[in-house]
Amino acid sequence: MNRFQIYLCRQLKNPSGWGGRLLLRLLNRDNASMNQLALAQLALRPGQPVLELGFGGGDLLQRLLEMPLSLPVTGIDPSATAMTFVQRRFRPAIARQQLQLHTASAEAIPGADHQFAAVVTVNTLYFWSDADRVLRECARVLQPGGRLAIAYASRAFLEQRQMTEHGFTAYDPPDLEHRLQTLGFTAVQTVTGESAGNGQFFCTCGTAAPA
Numbered sequence: 014m015n016r017f018q019i020y021l022c023r024q025l026k027n028p029s030g031w032g033g034r035l036l037l038r039l040l041n042r043d044n045a046s047m048n049q050l051a052l053a054q055l056a057l058r059p060g061q062p063v064l065e066l067g068f069g070g071g072d073l074l075q076r077l078l079e080m081p082l083s084l085p086v087t088g089i090d091p092s093a094t095a096m097t098f099v100q101r102r103f104r105p106a107i108a109r110q111q112l113q114l115h116t117a118s119a120e121a122i123p124g125a126d127h128q129f130a131a132v133v134t135v136n137t138l139y140f141w142s143d144a145d146r147v148l149r150e151c152a153r154v155l156q157p158g159g160r161l162a163i164a165y166a167s168r169a170f171l172e173q174r175q176m177t178e179h180g181f182t183a184y185d186p187p188d189l190e191h192r193l194q195t196l197g198f199t200a201v202q203t204v205t206g207e208s209a210g211n212g213q214f215f216c217t218c219g220t221a222a223p224a
């Protein structure tokens with residue numbers, strides 16, 4: 014891996030500065046099909062509150078806000094650069110209080126228990142310091158029967174590009190499915206997608222346990 018690729022891996026984990034802003038624009042284009050696949054797994058209904066973990070450049074936030082369902086949307090991301098980028102991009106939605114943003118990590122989701130009908134995250138799993146802790150946090154903030162969707166690139170894709178040697182942890186669908194089942198999620202399954210930029214990718218989903 015050359016120095017530029019190592020820099021890119023660091024930026025993907027923590028977009029910062031001008032390089033981060035440029036990357037966020039590219040992510041919005043390159044990750045569109047992963048975002049679409051994740052969104053389709055949520056089966057959202059009108060007015061349901063949705064949380065996105067690690068919104069990056071905001072492509073998925075945009076898709077959620079554009080749905081004709083008047084969804085209250087919350088996004089969290091630990092990157093100050095991503096926060097400023099998305100705050101500028103979605104000023105009108107923030108002003109009409111349809112969109113709330115927090116600088117935070119998935120390991121400690123701000124806010125009360127059982128407040129979201131759906132939690133979705135795309136291309137952030139690799140960076141979680143403790144996957145079970147994040148999944149417990151998702152279970153905590155989901156309403157009974159709420160949906161969780163986690164989209165991620167395959168181990169083969171990450172290893173082929175040596176990203177696993179530079180800050181990316183790879184997960185396989187059976188491992189993630191098992192973790193969700195252990196936490197009481199039902200209807201756990203993984204759907205597969207493919208795109209030019211990301212090769213084969215997965216979206217593992219589950220339904221939070223009823224009350």
Ligand SMILES: C[S@@+](CC[C@H](N)C(=O)[O-])C[C@H]1O[C@@H](n2cnc3c(N)ncnc32)[C@H](O)[C@@H]1O
Pocket residue numbers: 025026027028040041044066067068069070071072089090091092095117118119120134135136137140141142
């Ligand atoms: C590769 S980008 C993906 C952005 C967007 N979801 C997409 O797919 O285009 C990863 C994003 O996850 C954020 N991130 C990194 N670690 C995180 C964590 N522990 N919890 C939540 N978000 C995290 C980064 O700041 C960055 O915005």
